[in-house]
Amino acid sequence: MSTEAIPAEKPKRNFNALFxxxxxxxxxxxxxxxxxxxxSFATALNITNLLRQGSLIAILAVGQxxxxxxxxxxxxxxxxVGFTTVIVALLINAGWPIWAAVFVTLLVGVAIGLFHGFGIVKMGLPPFIITLATMTSLRGIGLLMTNGNSISINSDPFQAFSRGSLAGIPYLFWMVILVAVPSYIxxxxxxxxxxxxxxxxxxxxxxxxxxxxxxxxxxxxxLSGLLAAFVGVLLASRIGIGNPTQGDTYELQAIASSVIGGTSLFGAIGSVHGPLIGSFILSTINNGANLLNVNTFWQRVITGALIIVIVYFDGLRRRGK
Amino acid sequence: MTSTAQDLHPAPTLQPGRTILELNGLEKRYPGTHALKPVHLAFKAGEIHAIVGENGAGKSTLIKLLTGVMPRTSGEVIWEGKPAALATPYEAMALGINAVHQEVVLCRHLTVAANMFLGEEESRFGLLQQRAMVKEAQKIIDGLGFDLPAHVVLGDLTIGQQQLIAAARATVRGTKFLIFDEPTAYLTRKEADQLFKLIRRLKGEGVTIIYISHRMEEVFELADRVSVLRDGTLVGTRNIAETDEPELVKLMINRSIEQIYHKEHFTPGATIVETRNLSGKGFENVSVTVRAGEIIGLYGLIGAGRSEFVTTLYGRHKKSAGQIFWQGKEVQVNSEHDAIRLGMALAPESRRDQGLCLNLPVGMNLNLPIYKRISSNLLISGAKEKVEADRQIADLRIKTPTRNALASSLSGGNQQKIVIGKWLAHGAKLFIFDEPTVGVDVGTKAEIYRLFSTLLSKGAGIILISSYLPEVYELADTLHVFRRGKLVATHGFRTASHEDILGQALAEKQEKSGGQK
Structure with a gap:
């Protein structure tokens, strides 16, 4: 028996790397x-745009x-994400220094994460339920706080961040690296x-x-709440407003990225690099479909179909071992 | 510390060793049940202390209290002279109390090395020393004489191998007191021998061992002392040299041993099923005939191809060659559905994984195969459902408060009765039992064997797979021995000796077989 187990190991690992x-x-x-x-795809403008688009979901996917x-x-x-765009906007407009506003916003993300932990561990709620509840309520709280309006952020340096780049690579993508490397370790x-x-x-x-x-x-x-709040800050910087309805369906894109990247919804299987690649595959599909003038309605259909295909082949690979 | 204990008391069994752990009126009540009545017992350093008793006698409760999985209701535990709260698993482990559970409780997605060090990882500057841990784990495994790799994912090993890893793991945590709960239930003979070697070695190092098993020969092979639990009460502790199996069985169940293997002989009737040179994945060229009223025993080591043979007969796997005749006619069995329609029933080896819906009520589990019959058109007849369930609970003597209790709340033996019993109502002709009494106590075993007789008397035939020789030996009218996918020998009822059968199952020279028979 054990003699079977040893040779089985090598090809499998290669197979994983291959995947x-x-x-x-x-x-x-x-x-x-x-x-x-x-x-227009291989232009500097489009590539930086693609990296910016993909970055936010990539960070969420890691937390997810x-x-x-x-x-x-x-x-x-x-x-x-939507809720924290409001928080960070309100704080900055109230005259807080940017670092302090960002720090407090991140703490809000941590607090929401703690609440989820409390609901699961202490109240015994299924994760699906407690986070579903927060998903609805947070949008409501955000709308109550803003009266349904968007809050324009009066800070140029804050908004400039999302447009800037270092070594030709947008800051937003650097943020992915900033998150991914420690996450991997x-x-x-x-x-x-x-x-x-x-x-x-x-x-x-x-x-x-x-x-x-x-x-x-x-x-x-x-960690998931913290990274989501971080994405909220980045998104606020990018669009220059705080609005609780922002970040719609981001959770589904994050889950899809994670699953495309080989994470098992049954738990215990996953990596950091997989979801990152998964999220950029998703944004490339959107970006490419736009450039190819594919009807936006079709884009959704294609995205859905691709998720099925990719995850199905991943399942085949797993069973193959 | 442990070495001084040994120096002081070099003589083994009778000389009292230093007391390492003392139970002072330890007690556990659940709402409605008194799981463990006040127990007074002292364990000596370096002894192997067996604990025997039927399912539900309180053994698991005792383990859970000692390992901090569950809080006690009252009483004291004195560890090395000081009272210990044992409120969390962590506290028990910190004291040096560890357990190897019957079902492997490890993470099958992690590597062997990661499992060995789970909760006690070596890290430097916050980073895991993965390579060092794999090396270390391999050293430990090699040192124990297990031929297993430390870098593979645990789930890739067989259950038996995983159990050995669980045992190896329990030895590396400064363990002074180690509990084995039915460790050999899923082990092959060779693996069991390796485990026994490990246990004796730990004893030599001064570790106290609690050994829980239904297999009496293991108790007599290993233990220095044995304690018997019955209905939550400690009914006696004996030095192993001063007791024998009949006495222990009597203490356990108040019933004599001859009554356990209940064998009635029936005149064989018509042939129910016959395989001719059936081959498939894991076995080849197997020809077996089952007639009404007889038990066909399939004996061999785990992995010898017995389970593969029956699951192929049952349509789960494709046969590669050969024929299957059902009541004289050749049939193609392409799915379990075909098999059930013909009149076969399979009680699988792993009842928790394959045989039961644990989180559904007992009644629903029992009725699962016959919902077609108790439904009129689209709707299930609620009345029939109740009647059928209650009748079966009574027939099978399943101990459950009501038919609505969840299957998961029943003891292992009673769960097994559901797995077996649900096919009775279905009216199957051929029953296949794969290891029906693994982890089941003597009393329930006797009831299961009595069920066999009931089936036979109704004209059914039985294929009984077991790795436990006495079971097939005492029950099978025809005993087939499997080795490496081939049927290597056939015997009549009690016509060969245990040694011969064991020899045929192993074939290769068996280095000093641990158990004497």
Whole structure:
């Protein structure tokens, strides 16, 4: 038996790497095809635009992945994004220094994450329910606070951030890297990352091993809330307003990115690089469809179909091992 | 610390060792049940202390209290002279109390090494020392003589191998007191021998071992002392040298051992099913005939192809060659649905995974195969559903408060009765039982065997797969021995010796077989 297990290991690992590559390969292939098919794709303007578009969902997808690895789901991230654009706008307009406004906004994200952890751990609610509830309520609270109006942000430096770039790469994309690198180390090279996997794989085993399961769950939702608030700040910077209805369907795009990137909705399987690539595949589909003048209604259909195809092949790969 | 204990008390069994853990009126009540009545018991450092008892006798409760999984209702636990609260698993582990559970409680998505160090990872500057941990884990595994790789994902190993990893893992955490709960239920003979070697070695190092098992020969092979629980009460503790199996069984169930293997002989009737040179994945060229009123035993090691043979017969897997005759006519069984329609019923090996809907009520589980019959057109007849469920609960003597209790709330033995019993009402002709008594106590075993007789008397035939030799030996009218996917020998009822059958199942020279028979 054990002799079977050892040779099985090597090809599987290669296969995993191959799959990571195939996703990346798929992304590159799409870029090459689009570069030849449309004159405007391979322009600096469009590429930076694409990176900006993809960045926000990419960051959300990383946070979402932490939660999904524990076997949960966070439906509230889109609503948190919209809500925090309002918070950061109000604070800046109230004359707070930008750093302080941003810091407090991030704390709001943390607080929402803690609330989710509380609902799951202490109240015993399913993650789907507690985050669904927040998703609806936060939009409502935001609308109450703003009376349904958008708040224009009176700060040029704050808005300039989203337009700036360093070494030819937009700041927004640098933010992805800023999030992704620590996230990667956290998930794959620290004990807390490992505990996320262990809780998603077998919470009872984790508990019996002395892993603090409630704390691990809190951590996952706090990270997701924090990153969603961060995206809220970036989005506010990009559009220059605070509006609670912003970030509509972001949660679904984040979940889709994560799943395209190989995360299992049953938990315990996932990475950081997968969801990142997944999110850029999604934004490339949108970007490319725009450039090719595909009817926006069709774009939705195509996106849906591609999600099925990609995840189906991922399932085949898993069963193949 | 442990070495001084050994120096002071070099003699093994009778010489009292230093007391490491003492239960002082330890008690557990649940609403409505008194799971553990006040227990007074002292465990000595470096002894192997077996605990036996039927399912529901309080063994699991005792383990849960000792490992901090559950709080006690009253009483004291004295650990090395000081009272211990044992409120969390973490506290128990910090003291050095650890457990290896019957079902592997590990993360199958993580690697073997990650599981071994789960909760106690080595890290430097916050970063995991993954390579160091794999190396360390491999060293431990090799040191124990297990031939297993540390870098593979746990889920890729067999259940038996995973169980060995669970055992290995429990030894590396400064463990002084280690509880094994039915550790051999899913192990092959060779794996069990490896485990016994590990247990003896731990004992030599001064670790106290609690060994819980339904298999009496293991208790006599390993233990220094044995305690018997019955209905939540500690009914006795014996030195192993001063007791024997009949006495223990009597303490456990108040019933004599001859009554357990209840074998009635029926005159075989017409042939129900016959396979001719059936081959498929994991087995080849198997020809077996089952007639009405007889039990056909399939014995062999886990992985010998017995389960693969029956699941192919049952239509789950495609056969690659050979024929299946059902009541004299050749048939194609392409799915489980075909098999059930012909009149086959399969009680699978892993009842939790394959045989039961744990979070559905008992009654619904029992009626699952016959909903077609108790429905009129589209709607289920509520009255018939109740009548059928209650009748089956009574027939099978399932211990459940009502038919509406969840299957998950029943004891293992009673769950097994559901898995087996639900096919009775269906009226199947051929029953296939794959390891029907794994993890089941003597009393429930006897009831399950009695069920077999009921089935046979109604003209059914039975294929019984078991890795537990006494079971197939005492029950099967015809005993087929499997080895590596082939049917290697066939015996009549009690016509061969245990040694011969074991030899045929193993074939290769077996380095000093651990159990004496």
């Amino acid at each position: 990571g590559l195939t996703l990346l390969g798929l992304l590159l292939l799409m870029w090459i095809v689009l570069a030849f098919a449309t004159p 992945t932490f939660v999904i690895i524990t076997g949960g789901i966070d439906l509230s991230v889109g609503a948190i 956290f998930l794959h090279h620290t004990r807390w990352g490992r505990y996320l996997f262990s809780v998603g794989s077998n919470a009872e085993a984790a508990r019996l091993s002395g892993v603090n399961v409630p704390r691990t769950i809190y951590m996952a939702y706090v």
